[in-house]
Amino acid sequence: MGARASALVARHPGDARLRTVGTSRAGTPLWLLSVGHGTRQALVVAGPHANEPVGGGTVLRLAERALADPLLTEGADATWNLLLSLDPDGLRRNEGWLHGPYTLGRHFRNFFRPGFLEQPEWLPDGADAVTLPETRALLDVQDELRPFLQCSLHGVDVGGGFVELTHDLPGIAGRVAQHAARLGIPRELGPYDTLYWPALGPAVFRIPPPRRGDLAAAITEAAVESTWYHPHRYGTVTAIVEAPMWGVPAVEDGSPPTDAAAVLRTVSHTLRRDTQRLERLFASVRPFVTAAPDAERLLAPVDDYLLVCPGIADSWDPDVDDGARPLPPLSTAHLAALRISGRRLTLRTAGLLHQLVTAAGTDPAGALPELDRLIDEWCADYRDSCGARWIPVTRQVEYQTRVVQTVFELAGRHARVGSRSGEPGWGSQAAVPMHRE
Numbered sequence: 001m002g003a004r005a006s007a008l009v010a011r012h013p014g015d016a017r018l019r020t021v022g023t024s025r026a027g028t029p030l031w032l033l034s035v036g037h038g039t040r041q042a043l044v045v046a047g048p049h050a051n052e053p054v055g056g057g058t059v060l061r062l063a064e065r066a067l068a069d070p071l072l073t074e075g076a077d078a079t080w081n082l083l084l085s086l087d088p089d090g091l092r093r094n095e096g097w098l099h100g101p102y103t104l105g106r107h108f109r110n111f112f113r114p115g116f117l118e119q120p121e122w123l124p125d126g127a128d129a130v131t132l133p134e135t136r137a138l139l140d141v142q143d144e145l146r147p148f149l150q151c152s153l154h155g156v157d158v159g160g161g162f163v164e165l166t167h168d169l170p171g172i173a174g175r176v177a178q179h180a181a182r183l184g185i186p187r188e189l190g191p192y193d194t195l196y197w198p199a200l201g202p203a204v205f206r207i208p209p210p211r212r213g214d215l216a217a218a219i220t221e222a223a224v225e226s227t228w229y230h231p232h233r234y235g236t237v238t239a240i241v242e243a244p245m246w247g248v249p250a251v252e253d254g255s256p257p258t259d260a261a262a263v264l265r266t267v268s269h270t271l272r273r274d275t276q277r278l279e280r281l282f283a284s285v286r287p288f289v290t291a292a293p294d295a296e297r298l299l300a301p302v303d304d305y306l307l308v309c310p311g312i313a314d315s316w317d318p319d320v321d322d323g324a325r326p327l328p329p330l331s332t333a334h335l336a337a338l339r340i341s342g343r344r345l346t347l348r349t350a351g352l353l354h355q356l357v358t359a360a361g362t363d364p365a366g367a368l369p370e371l372d373r374l375i376d377e378w379c380a381d382y383r384d385s386c387g388a389r390w391i392p393v394t395r396q397v398e399y400q401t402r403v404v405q406t407v408f409e410l411a412g413r414h415a416r417v418g419s420r421s422g423e424p425g426w427g428s429q430a431a432v433p434m435h436r437e
Contacts, residue, residue: 008063018032021083025089025133034082040078047088049155050091055153056085056091059084093297107245108347122135122226123135127139149407149408151240152227155243156191158344160187160188161399163176164240172407179406185244186251190251203252207229241407247389248388253332254332268320271312274378277374278306281353282302289360294359301352305345305349340386
């Protein structure tokens with residue numbers, strides 16, 4: 001990505017610049033590619049989650065389009081600032097599947113995503129207490145640019161595409177539907193991430209202000225302070241743009257389910273049973289994998305997933321009163337998303353355990369054959385029962401690019417409307433108080 005960005009700058013030295021805005025924990029430069037010379041700044045962040053690589057292709061395509069179309073730069077008085085990867089160290093740990101072949105088994109056996117406290121978008125202790133250099137670099141860029149728009153580029157492993165916004169942008173749901181239909185991308189109408197969030201339209205959701213909660217809530221609900229809301233004080237619109245790798249048609253089925261309680265029982269019981277299997281396997285391998293190369297980085301997400309799985313299973317089970325918020329009314333799409341989410345948690349955990357045992361070079365507990373069997377069984381469930389089908393990378397990138405361009409257009413339009421009405425525009429330098437619950 002750095003080489004391609006450098007080549008773009010070499011071909012367009014008057015309109016494109018490339019600079020480092022920080023360094024990762026492993027010493028990798030964090031590159032910011034800027035296109036245009038407008039006064040209104042747009043910030044697009046690729047790779048906030050290590051296992052979601054689509055954003056890297058998207059920012060490069062956005063750069064090419066902004067260089068080719070003056071309406072995206074001079075015509076909009078805008079500069080595009082494109083962060084090539086927020087977590088390049090984590091991205092490198094996914095290289096085992098990035099070059100294909102793109103099968104579910106290969107993906108999950110080579111999956112990596114750091115533990116929650118090492119993910120650079122989150123501010124669990126607030127901006128002043130940040131220790132990750134990647135997070136500090138992003139906060140500094142946000143404070144420097146005060147962008148009218150920030151887009152964070154994410155990739156759903158299995159499911160569909162959706163958008164999360166800190167501000168309503170009327171008209172976006174219809175535009176997203178058009179892009180999805182033209183490119184054959186299923187829209188996820190009830191993602192687990194947004195289960196309790198207000199919908200702004202089909203597959204478009206409003207991000208609630210951050211609130212204080214325990215670690216489990218933070219991991220599963222993005223409930224802590226984050227870099228999504230940090231630039232809110234500048235009037236920034238933040239959009240989280242999710243593009244799927246394996247699409248599942250059922251996630252866009254908004255019809256009422258025949259028997260939601262029965263599905264919830266099955267999903268919650270399955271998650272509880274599979275978590276217990278993994279806990280037993282983890283207990284058997286932990287004594288001899290802790291000395292494996294870089295074991296700490298793999299152990300942290302395993303601990304996180306095993307921490308949250310039992311509580312999630314209880315929260316979905318209609319026969320368990322755990323004192324949590326009741327589930328909202330559920331469509332068939334919601335139930336499909338919950339089934340996918342439960343399977344995702346256990347597949348990721350199994351894949352990380354597989355890597356730990358493999359890296360240790362010894363398997364006295366005989367865990368690898370069982371882990372291979374579980375991974376194959378659960379991937380087959382995605383493929384055969386859920387109908388998960390690989391979406392070519394070019395279509396993933398094109399879908400995400402079109403959605404970002406749409407958000408850019410609508411956010412700019414509403415900023416201008418606010419300015420004409422005498423209200424502070426979303427891209428103004430006026431401070432907007434941070435919300436708290």
